[in-house]
Amino acid sequence: MSDVNRGDRPLSPHLSVYRPQMSMITSITHRITGVGMVIALSWIVWWFLAASTGPEAFATLDSSLTSWFGILVLVGSLWALSYHFCNGIRHLLWDFGYGLEKVTARKTGVAAFVCSVILTVLVLLIA
16 A cells, blocks of 8 residues: 655655756757747748649738748748757767767757757858
8 A cells, every 4th residue: 555644755846846957948949849840831831832823822921921920930930940950960969879968968958059040040141
C-alpha cells in the first residue's frame, strides 16, 4: 500500500520552481516556429492557388501578402525557417552524442539564435 503521509515533499514540480533554461527555451521556440512555418506555408500555397484561379483572386491575396503585415509575416517565417535549420543541426549533433553537457548545450542554444538572425539578415540582403 502506498504511503498516504508523504511529509513535506511536493506532490509534483511546479513551473515557478524552475528557472528558464536554454534547452527549455530552444525546445519551446523550435515547436512554435514549426507551427508558424506551417501557417505561413499555408498562406503561400493559398497565394499560388489564387494565382492559378484568376487575376481577381490573385490581386486580392497579393495585396495582403505584400502589405506591411504580410511582409512582416514572411520575414518572421524566414527567421523561423533559419532558426529551425540551425536548431536542427544542433539536434543532429546531439544525436551523435556531441554537445550534451550543460555548458555546451547552453552555448549551442545561444549560437542557434544568433546564427538564425545572421542567416535571416544574409538571405534578406541577398534577396
